[in-house]
Amino acid sequence: MINLICEVSKYLCLLFMILYTVKCFSIMSSKDEEENNSALNKQIVYVFLIHFFCFLILYLRLQQVKILVFYGIQIFVAIFYMVIFHSIYKDSSRLLTNNMAFLLLVGYIILTRLNFSLAVKQFIFATVGLFITSFIPIIIVKWKKLKDMGTLYGVVGILFLLTVFVPGLGFSNYGSRNWIHIGKLSLQPMEFVKILFVFFVACMLVKANTFKDLFVNALISAGFMGVLVLEKDLGAAVIFYITYVFLVYLATSRPIFLVGGVSLGVGAVLAAYALFKDSLFAHVMVRVEAWRDPFAHIDTGGYQVSQSLFAIGTGGYTGSGLTLGKAGTIPVSESDFIFSAICEEMGVIFGLCLILVIISIFLSFVNVAMKCRRPFYKYAAFGFATIYIVQSLLNLGGVTKFIPSTGVTLPLISYGVSSVISTLVIFTIVQGICIINNKEAVKYEKEKARIRANAAEPRRRIPQ
Amino acid sequence: MPLSPEEEFLNKEKERAKNNKIKNRPILVITYMMIFIYLLLFGYIIYFMQFKAESIIANSRNIRQDSFADVVERGDIITSDGVVIATSTTDEEGNTTRSYPYSNMFAHLAGYDSYGKSGLELQGNFYMLRSHINIFERIYRQLKEEKNRGDNLITTVDYKLQSTAYNALGSCNGAVVVIEPDSGRILAMVSKPDFDPNNIDGVWEYLKTEEGAESTILLNRATQGQYAPGSTFKVVTLLEYIRENPDSYLDYAYDCHGSDIYTGVNISCIGGSVHGEQTLKDSLANSCNTSFANIGSTLDFGKFRETAEELLFNSELPFDGEYAKSSFVIKASSPADQMPQTAIGQGDTKITPLHNAMLAAAIANGGVLMKPYLIQAVENDDGATIKKFSSKSYGSIMTSEEADILIDNMKAVCDYGSGARYFSGLSYDVAGKTGTAEYDDEGNCNSWFIGFSNPDNPDIVVCVIVEDYQIYGVSGAWVARQIFDAYYQ
Known part of the structure; x- marks a missing residue:
């Protein structure tokens, strides 16, 4: 009987996942507000159904009461957040709020399956993060000086990145020195610095009028990436670099900066490969080898990717069902390789839908950037869109052997205190910019209406 | 304005x-x-799932395979002519038992599935634990908490040839390998002594006893038994002689007096026979030891090793199951007194029956070795093909001219030479080579045969080794004859 319920729940889960994904895109393409509102409400229903069925399976398979309690608390926090956030920020994007909650809940589901105590830890930090970041939109809207602090962002950003080299504070993990200890907490400064970096580049580009300005800006940005390379955090360096190139292209509108930037990046990678493949980047070489043929290096560098591909392939399109796979045997399945764990047990169809949801979040970010009329906010919104989509690509591509694995997290789903909180910050900043856009649009509509009204009765305006 | x-x-x-x-x-x-x-x-990702995933998850390092057994009833192993040689039954409580209707006949070939795995149970494990019955039935059964029927493994082995080989060996120890030379399909593979895979618990108990510990019943002699090749190796020596004397090998002549001494080693012909005047072809046909020791004394050691290694001695074989490597020890710096024994297939040369069969198959196939294989297809429970395995060429290990010369000489063996007793005057022609390989100094010997029928367009290659010929009197050629007869019946 338990089997029956679990099997049915698995297929229902896939069904609601598909419906949820479809709604993401139908909401974006439709302008009918009423229709969208009902679609957004349906989305919330789907999220809760997916979440419910997954926890039903987890409870039936594992038979632990703590899972039920955990489920209840999650639902309470999620509803509370969705209701409160939207009633405070009426001009925020509900689709973005839905997607944010959805990704968090998917993360909780798979983490509960993999490691209950990690799931609880993730939940606690994410909840604290949700509370703190709910103040961010108002800061973005009210604090006009945000765009004048370029130098500060730059200095603080680089200093914060450098903390990993402070003895006793910073430490290495998986070959990269990109962690710091604060008490019992381990953090990745890079996760927070990427936000400062976007603000820094946006500020500088707004002010840059001459080639010299651009050049100084480039030098400081190169400083960020230099520190990341020294930390051997290549994944982060790639994210920073691509974000920088895209933003310069956006600010200058000159395709040469896009083409040149990408070529320079590829050239730098090839040069670094030729010069340092045996020394500084030996651990990167291992990953490239493992990417080319993971099974030939299954006992060494190819172990992770091999296990990941076994997991995805064996799970199949519909997945083994939660707890029935061997997702726990994929190395770091709770953070970097969480997508493989999801594919194995919840199905590749679920994974593919998840990718579509991630694309739709990117498009929401881009949409906010496009509507923005003030360059600083436009650059910032687009910078965050880039960071989000590039980081997701590095993660998804890495675990599926599409590209070499670089060891970055899947935002909001992977376990990781720094990763979750910084992503929440990014989402709420974009929400803040979205609110500014909507307010301006409303102001503009009001002004237009007022002028129209005046034009209809011109005589009144004649001075006496 | x-x-x-x-x-x-x-x-x-x-x-x-x-x-x-x-x-x-x-x-x-x-x-x-x-x-x-x-x-x-x-x-x-979709491409990966459609075209790559199946072969990647079949990797034996994928620990997820065995968890399939919880939801899938292991599929059958079926011969190419449709005989089920391994099957599963599941009782009401969901416990699956594996049974082998022909007990010992397919013991090493099919292998066993408890206490580890072997044979086809190991090689085809993944396929038999996958179920490709239609999705509705699959879901229906999942909901009813019944196991799905796994896919069936269709082996290349032919029931008729396998049973003939099994019965022909009788109570002797030894091995038989039958291969289709132009495809590499293995049509029969027998090894004795054997065991009953239906009673694998008993087998394990037996192996714990003193007698059992010394027995080698689990060893698949066909692929892992390393035997001295005896006179069958003269085919290799002959090939090397032709290679070193491409223009004059037809002029070879030797006068056999029954025994002779080469570099201090006394070589005599079997049974004290005196062959008299011998051409190269006569030497092979009559399996004249003294003549071949004479040929050996003319050969270049380094080149001989090269030829042997081209023929896959001292190297990996293109075969997916478990096997032992064959060995050939002579090298350019070897002492001269190693050559006489080596040239007639004694000494330290070791070969597995599978490898010897592959050499005969390459000769039969114009020098091109086809990779021998045992699994030809995977079918779902409804008989629809899920996956087909096609034959693959390993490449040429000798030229087609060389192969033709060898065939011509091997025909003589069965026309008027040592194999004529068994193969002359039949409705089909056979080309081959007999062999008697001594394995100690007391006259104990094993009897070999390698060869193929219909030499102009070879149908099947048979390789037989029967141990302790001096006791049972069952020769490799006689066993081979039974198999050819069954094939042409």
């Missing part, structure tokens, strides 16, 4: 909107770019 402030506002707004649109162009470019890359990723 100056603009009114209202018009000014609207114009300004229009201008701003236009500027914004221009400003947004890079965003659009990059967005399309990123979406394009994501579409590639999306397509790649």
